[in-house]
Amino acid sequence: MKSADRVKKLRDMSPDELQRNEGEMNERMFKLRFQMAMGQTESLAKIRELRRDRARLLTILTEKEKS
DSSP: OOHHHHHHHHHTSOHHHHHHHHHHHHHHHHHHHHHHHHTSOOOHHHHHHHHHHHHHHHHHHHHHHHO
8 A cells, every 4th residue: 555545544534543543553563573573574664664654643643633
């Protein structure tokens, strides 16, 4: 999925859904980092993508809270 599609999907969500989604992303990030440290996966690309998606989500959440 392209980043523009992800942003559009995030903008359509309510603030409650965004916060729930953030919690899920944090959990996935933790699991990926843990797997990376244990040497079970070489998913650096997945970690980078998830980190960027989380930043997009937080930016949109902040915009919605300000307005």
